[in-house]
Amino acid sequence: QKEVEQNSGPLSVPEGAIASLNCTYSDRGSQSFFWYRQYSGKSPELIMSIYSNGDKEDGRFTAQLNKASQYVSLLIRDSQPSDSATYLCAVKPSNDYKLSFGAGTTVTVRA
Amino acid sequence: DAGITQSPRHKVTETGTPVTLRCHQTENHRYMYWYRQDPGHGLRLIHYSYGVKDTDKGEVSDGYSVSRSKTEDFLLTLESATSSQTSVYFCAISAAGDSEEQYFGPGTRLTVT
Helix, strand or coil, X not given: CCCEEECCCCEEEECCCCEEEEEEECCCCCCEEEEEEECCCCCCEEEEEECCCEEEEECCEEEEEECCCCEXXXXXXXXXXXXXXXXXXXXXXXXXXXXXXXXXXXXXXXX | CCCEEEECCEEEECCCCCEEEEEEECCCCCEEEEEEEECCCEEEEEEXXXXXXXXXXXXXXXXXXXXXXXXXXXXXXXXXXXXXXXXXXXXXXXXXXXXXXXXXXXXXXEEEC
């Protein structure tokens, strides 16, 4: 079982819709969770961090964390063509300062 | 790119030659990491450093070595490059502390022929 798994995608959404990305992790003791956005040919860019159960909103992005169910999600509201990218989920396992990354979900926002 | 540079940005080399990639940061962060990214595998940790001269292996360290003689520089060396090491290499940094947010450099595209 992979440490971090993401919905495989690709995910295609119309402009203005909500894109929903999911991520599950295996280490129940994990405490820190991150979402990165990666445009084609570019490096990953940190867009959200979440550490506590519940929702965290930043602009059009909302991260949701449920430690009991071991999942973290990212919602992109009012999706724009500029949101077309691969989104990487990263988890910091317990007792470790390295991150485990999921394989990524590619999102395409069609105009 | 959070004060991180990588050099070279692109390199083509032949099988069997040694290659050194450099990561330089201006943030004075304690932790530095080297990843490779390949289609179907995502980001995989090669080596990391938790301080000057303090390094450890990641999940795909075979064929790679690292050195960190200064806080700002983290070098990745391919002792004898193989075609399987053709990849995009990213350096990342994070500050000491609880947040563990990592910030990535622009990457180096390495092709081994």
